[in-house]
Amino acid sequence: MDDYEIVLRGLEMMLRSYGNTLEVVELDLNRNVDKPVDITLYDTFAATPGDREDVHELATNPLAGKVVVYSWDLEETRVKAALANGASGYLSKGLPAARLVRALHDIHRGEGQVFHAPGGQAKTSLGDWPGREEGLTQREAEVLALITQGLSNAEIAERTQLSVNTVKTFIRSCYRRIDVTNRSNAILWGLEHGFFPDHKRVRPRQ
Template identity: 65%
Template sequence: MNSLRIALVNDYEVVARGVVGMLRSYQSRMNVVELDLNKRVGEHVDIALYDTFAATRGDRAAVQELAANTLVETVVVYSWNLDPAHVQAALADGAGGYLSKGLSASKLVAALESIHAGGERIHIGGTGKLTVSAGDWPGREEGLTEREAEVLALITQGFSNAEIAERTHLSINSIKTYIRNCYRSIGANSRTNAVLWGIEHGFRPDRVRIEHPEPAPGGEQVMARA
């Protein structure tokens, strides 16, 4: 079977790079041809894998835009929001599949292949629990969880707690808890301090296309930017 041509779609380079790292051992099956950070997919791909981390454009609009792109054969949403209504909304908006971010790399690859072959469209893992975080995200080295980092990214971009709750499909109380945890991890004592810290530590969205990421000696990634 030929390897699938994949475009990784997200607003943050570190997040997209993290998924590339997950797929590195499966290059014979997954060919990541570009990373699209606030850019339209620029060449034909079998799958556009849309990572919903800090989905500042809104999940629905982004999925609809990807589904309308004639260069994209199938859109697959990659998320930790496993609410059935949200999953069905993504499929209604044009997604051809929906994957949990709790899947291991091997299960992620198998799920993508299954979706492309016309098999099961929804893959959330055996338990549906989102306790496993794979890939990478801004703030990981400072001790932020992926969910905390997502909330901080949205704070950095000026969203209110209510807007963040709407975008992440979490309750206001959950958002407040994540914010407190963020403040503790980064040593901030106010929202202004947190925003300044976020700006200094890569929490603003990127806007670039990175074409044909290839593993370099030592496992590092060499990216050609467009």
């Protein structure tokens, strides 16, 4: 589950060789979940983190199966908060495909919850994201996506659990990579290059 089609397709391509052990289906974010799945993989790219309402609502929906947060932010308190919020697992986006598949099976069997990338915290995943072809890292792309959605620096910092100064650093590096000098032009660039969500989540029926 992610609001960006390119992210979903990147994950699908990453897992394309594992069709004998899993089936990847996209949950339509413009509708309520209406068919049961075993696991809902919640990608945090430009989305609320695992300790917020979206994950809690999914976790209380029996059709969504086990909700697993997929993120590069594996800070201990954030992971614990997501699990307390109803998530059944928490996966690093640095996991290579084979280990990601094994982790999903382990979580489904109840044999683990948190799976880190080999060698610690990897900063990028093997999937795809808006702006990759322009040289933007996942974190830079996420910050630019949040700018394009109209969030302030303080709101981006709160969403990503980064300091405001770190957010400003990412913004400056984004500007250099896409050759703009101000926020308005960055937003226009983002709108022209797929940084506004393809989908918007709807709330499940009560």
